[in-house]
Amino acid sequence: KVDITGAAGNATNLGTITAEAGRIGIAGVIVRNSGTLNASSVVSEGGRIFLKASQDAYVDGNGRIVTTGTKGGSVEVLGNRVAVMDNAEIDASGTGDANAGGGRIMIGGDFQGKNADIQNSEITYFGPNATLKADAGKVGDGGTVIVWADDTTRAYGSISARGGALSGDGGFVETSGHRS
Numbered sequence: 464k465v466d467i468t469g470a471a472g473n474a475t476n477l478g479t480i481t482a483e484a485g486r487i488g489i490a491g492v493i494v495r496n497s498g499t500l501n502a503s504s505v506v507s508e509g510g511r512i513f514l515k516a517s518q519d520a521y522v523d524g525n526g527r528i529v530t531t532g533t534k535g536g537s538v539e540v541l542g543n544r545v546a547v548m549d550n551a552e553i554d555a556s557g558t559g560d561a562n563a564g565g566g567r568i569m570i571g572g573d574f575q576g577k578n579a580d581i582q583n584s585e586i587t588y589f590g591p592n593a594t595l596k597a598d599a600g601k602v603g604d605g606g607t608v609i610v611w612a613d614d615t616t617r618a619y620g621s622i623s624a625r626g627g628a629l630s631g632d633g634g635f636v637e638t639s640g641h642r643s
Contacts, residue, residue, distance in 0.1 A: 475497070487500050491516060497521075499526070504533070509535050514528075517542070519543065521546050521547075538566070550593070599628075604632045608622050
């Protein structure tokens with residue numbers, strides 16, 4: 464388990480943080496990941512990674528967030544303003560042979576912004592060179608990817624929630640802004 468808290472200011476990761484099949488949390492006023500956060504596992508379900516900002520949350524540069532596992536893990540990037548941009552990649556894919564479904568990625572909120580337990584952003588930006596993946600492995604359903612904002616969402620990047628290579632249904636992708 465890794466928790467980084469910068470409640471009085473900014474929290475930035477430029478390096479690599481690894482917690483195999485574990486949990487990584489970064490919280491602060493402004494949270495930025497330009498490095499690698501990895502809670503993946505080769506032998507079990509991927510872990511959980513969350514970035515929670517009271518103001519701005521960024522995944523930028525060549526930032527990577529990875530929670531792959533036999534079944535995909537979960538990733539949350541939440542704040543008042545959220546951006547996944549530049550060449551950033553978030554991967555919560557399953558990699559196993561059976562029960563290898565994709566995980567869950569929430570950028571700016573949960574489904575239609577209706578989950579009271581998940582902070583909603585006002586503005587969410589998902590850049591054209593950024594990638595979100597919640598694919599299944601060999602057998603399993605694709606995962607869930609949500610890109611949400613209570614006001615405006617601009618989604619331009621690549622999103623994938625494919626079913627398993629041998630069997631499984633495709634997953635669910637929502638890119639929505641309540642106003643725009």
